[in-house]
Amino acid sequence: MATAAEAPAPTATPRRKRSWKQLPVIHQLRQSVGLQRGMLVAGLVLMGIFVLAAIFAPLLAPYSYGQLRDESGVFGAQQSPSGEHWLGTTVGGYDVLSRVIYGARTALLVILVAILLSIVVGVLLGLVSGYFGGWADRVLVVICDAIYAFPTLLLAIVVGIAISGGQSSLWGGIFAAALSITVVFIPQYFRVIRAETVRIKAEAFVESARVIGASNWRIMTRHVLRNSTRTLPLIVTLNASEAILTLAGLGFLGFGIQPTSGAEWGYDLNRSLSDVTSGIWWTAVFPGSAIVLTVLGLTLVGESLNDLVDPRLRTRRRAAEGEPSPVGEVAVVPGGTLAAPGGIRGLEPLGGEQ
Amino acid sequence: MTTTTSELTDSSAQEDGAGAPVTRRRRRGGGLGRYIVVRFLLIIPTIFILVTTVFFLMRTTGDPITAALGGRLPPDQLAQRVHDAGYDRPLFVQYFEYLGGIVHGDFGTTISDRRPVLDVLKTFGTATLELSIYALIVAFIVGIPLGMVAAYFRDRAPDAILRVFAILFYATPVFFLGLLFKLVFSVWLDWLPVAGRASTGTEIELSTLAHPSGFYLIDALRLGDPEAVQDVLQHAILPSLALGLLTAGIFLRLVRTNVIGTHGAGYVEAARSRGVGEYRLLRKHAYRPALIPIITVIGLQVAILLVGAVLTETTFEWKGLGFQLTKYLQARDFVAVQGIVALLAVIVAVTNFIVDIIAALIDPRVRY
Numbered sequence: 001m002a003t004a005a006e007a008p009a010p011t012a013t014p015r016r017k018r019s020w021k022q023l024p025v026i027h028q029l030r031q032s033v034g035l036q037r038g039m040l041v042a043g044l045v046l047m048g049i050f051v052l053a054a055i056f057a058p059l060l061a062p063y064s065y066g067q068l069r070d071e072s073g074v075f076g077a078q079q080s081p082s083g084e085h086w087l088g089t090t091v092g093g094y095d096v097l098s099r100v101i102y103g104a105r106t107a108l109l110v111i112l113v114a115i116l117l118s119i120v121v122g123v124l125l126g127l128v129s130g131y132f133g134g135w136a137d138r139v140l141v142v143i144c145d146a147i148y149a150f151p152t153l154l155l156a157i158v159v160g161i162a163i164s165g166g167q168s169s170l171w172g173g174i175f176a177a178a179l180s181i182t183v184v185f186i187p188q189y190f191r192v193i194r195a196e197t198v199r200i201k202a203e204a205f206v207e208s209a210r211v212i213g214a215s216n217w218r219i220m221t222r223h224v225l226r227n228s229t230r231t232l233p234l235i236v237t238l239n240a241s242e243a244i245l246t247l248a249g250l251g252f253l254g255f256g257i258q259p260t261s262g263a264e265w266g267y268d269l270n271r272s273l274s275d276v277t278s279g280i281w282w283t284a285v286f287p288g289s290a291i292v293l294t295v296l297g298l299t300l301v302g303e304s305l306n307d308l309v310d311p312r313l314r315t316r317r318r319a320a321e322g323e324p325s326p327v328g329e330v331a332v333v334p335g336g337t338l339a340a341p342g343g344i345r346g347l348e349p350l351g352g353e354q
Numbered sequence: 355m356t357t358t359t360s361e362l363t364d365s366s367a368q369e370d371g372a373g374a375p376v377t378r379r380r381r382r383g384g385g386l387g388r389y390i391v392v393r394f395l396l397i398i399p400t401i402f403i404l405v406t407t408v409f410f411l412m413r414t415t416g417d418p419i420t421a422a423l424g425g426r427l428p429p430d431q432l433a434q435r436v437h438d439a440g441y442d443r444p445l446f447v448q449y450f451e452y453l454g455g456i457v458h459g460d461f462g463t464t465i466s467d468r469r470p471v472l473d474v475l476k477t478f479g480t481a482t483l484e485l486s487i488y489a490l491i492v493a494f495i496v497g498i499p500l501g502m503v504a505a506y507f508r509d510r511a512p513d514a515i516l517r518v519f520a521i522l523f524y525a526t527p528v529f530f531l532g533l534l535f536k537l538v539f540s541v542w543l544d545w546l547p548v549a550g551r552a553s554t555g556t557e558i559e560l561s562t563l564a565h566p567s568g569f570y571l572i573d574a575l576r577l578g579d580p581e582a583v584q585d586v587l588q589h590a591i592l593p594s595l596a597l598g599l600l601t602a603g604i605f606l607r608l609v610r611t612n613v614i615g616t617h618g619a620g621y622v623e624a625a626r627s628r629g630v631g632e633y634r635l636l637r638k639h640a641y642r643p644a645l646i647p648i649i650t651v652i653g654l655q656v657a658i659l660l661v662g663a664v665l666t667e668t669t670f671e672w673k674g675l676g677f678q679l680t681k682y683l684q685a686r687d688f689v690a691v692q693g694i695v696a697l698l699a700v701i702v703a704v705t706n707f708i709v710d711i712i713a714a715l716i717d718p719r720v721r722y
Binding site: 034035142143145146147149150151152153154157158159161162163241245248249252253254255266269272273276277278279281284285288291292293295296299300303 | 399400403404407408411412414509514517521522524525526527529530533534536537540541542548549657658660661664665668669680683684688691692695698699702703706
């Protein structure tokens with residue numbers, strides 16, 4: 001998932017003075033020490049494995065996700081792990097290992113589509129809404145607050161029904177799942193970007209741009225957007241893990257992708273419900289562990305990033321080996337960057353700006 | 355809308371200790387009474403938006419009768435049933451009728467078993483409530499003390515272990531945890547029952563009660579049969595643990611972050627300089643103010659808990675709202691789904707309201 005975590009980077013800053021070391025994630029990795037670095041590295045490794053499994057699924061998996069037979073005949077249902085099927089076969093007669101590996105591909109696709117869509121829509125709405133204000137802004141805020149309070153999975157179910165009637169092919173299923181998750185995430189990006197926009201548009205540099213005669217669009221994209229994307233990598237990693245859990249939840253409730261058109265961990269767990277009762281463990285344990293490890297990796301990265309950008313939670317490097325100003329630069333999760341014009345005053349809650 | 359980052363991240367328990375109440379404050383006068391009224395008026399548009407969203411989303415693919423019975427009935431019969439139910443009228447007419455029904459507490463009638471949705475709620479709601487209460491008890495008992503321990507040992511081994519556990523509980527889908535519990539404790543060790551709320555014998559016994567509360571533990575106690583009580587409790591252990599540990603992980607992280615936040619506050623330093631012991635500092639000075647932001651985000655945990663309950667019930671065949679919801683989903687009975695989802699949304703909105711009021715009662719700074 002490193003790709004998704006870094007996705008917002010290209011829009012983040014003009015890269016004149018900044019090197020690759022300043023990229024989100026990499027910057028925090030360099031900054032971290034001790035336990036926090038361990039957590040971040042462990043998370044990145046798990047994420048790496050997940051992404052690699054997703055990309056190279058056809059090479060890694062011994063069979064296809066929907067394969068029921070090979071040259072030597074039908075696999076057979078609920079076969080215990082053996083040399084031929086390392087992780088056994090499912091109740092439907094599929095190879096568990098292959099479905100676990102291909103499941104990573106489905107999950108990655110869903111995360112990518114969901115996060116890209118929600119960033120685009122959420123950021124655009126937040127930017128426009130926060131920049132122009134007015135009644136449309138108020139209406140959007142109320143709607144987003146309402147949706148934000150809605151239980152994620154339930155909303156995803158409803159959206160899933162609306163999109164696909166609850167049953168789908170691979171791409172149909174991926175888009176249904178991704179869109180259902182998108183709807184849940186849009187309010188989060190909207191809220192963050194809007195709050196940042198409201199804060200930044202009161203800054204002097206926006207004022208001066210307006211005086212020069214820059215268009216609203218130019219101010220929004222060049223001045224406001226680029227200063228308001230600081231927290232996105234953090235939200236993206238946390239959302240990615242939530243996306244996997246929501247996808248798995250949807251699959252578990254029978255809203256997944258049909259087994260013949262794609263592998264999905266949640267769906268496989270749903271099918272293994274009855275297996276467990278009769279002591280067949282391999283159909284449940286492996287897809288479940290895949291979910292746990294993937295979410296674990298994403299969460300570890302998200303948690304560490306969150307701690308690292310919050311000076312109160314960050315473990316400090318000892319003074320001797322410390323960088324010149326470890327706090328100054330990234331201290332400002334809610335507020336934005338200290339380096340931005342406006343400086344620390346920008347951190348004060350803006351009185352009349354709500 | 356106030357600054358939102360703190361609210362945004364509370365799903366991952368990163369709410370900052372002192373910041374949240376301050377950013378929520380508006381520089382305006384107004385007592386508690388005014389706050390309650392304003393906050394109450396705010397849930398009306400919330401519920402309205404949620405119900406509207408659900409209604410229109412559910413209708414984008416067509417009417418519920420075609421969805422449920424399409425392909426199983428000849429077209430003319432299908433059209434007749436659609437007409438009888440009024441689903442061939444303009445969408446807006448149906449929408450206002452639906453809204454009107456909700457105002458009177460009528461959430462529609464299910465298609466598959468022709469029951470009023472409110473009736474479904476009354477029958478199965480108590481089961482979900484019972485499970486949620488058990489889970490909350492587990493979450494409080496496990497999550498809050500461990501969160502304080504983690505904060506106390508900040509960045510040392512116990513903290514690291516506890517945090518990994520908290521993240522693990524978050525990372526494990528509640529249904530997978532449930533499956534593992536079933537596998538280990540019910541199938542391999544054979545200590546606890548596999549599924550259900552009670553064994554058949556107890557269910558029959560319970561159904562003989564005159565006015566059952568639906569809350570199995572209470573009903574079993576009223577029966578006065580110790581075996582029934584034991585049976586009911588045994589069935590509750592695994593689902594409560596699965597759902598409770600998920601929530602406990604969230605609580606642990608919340609408590610840890612907030613206690614660390616308040617631990618660095620000036621008044622804690624002041625107390626320390628007066629010679630107050632570290633344990634007492636944590637217990638009396640850092641912990642209590644840390645509770646306020648925790649209470650304010652418990653409202654959001656209710657949403658997570660409800661979703662978790664839906665999945666846990668499906669795993670353990672715990673016959674509550676979630677179990678029922680899954681059944682209706684599989685039957686493609688979208689009227690029932692719509693009703694249950696709308697109801698759960700209302701429950702979440704109302705809970706958030708109550709939680710906000712409690713938070714305002716505790717901390718005067720929270721008020722608008």
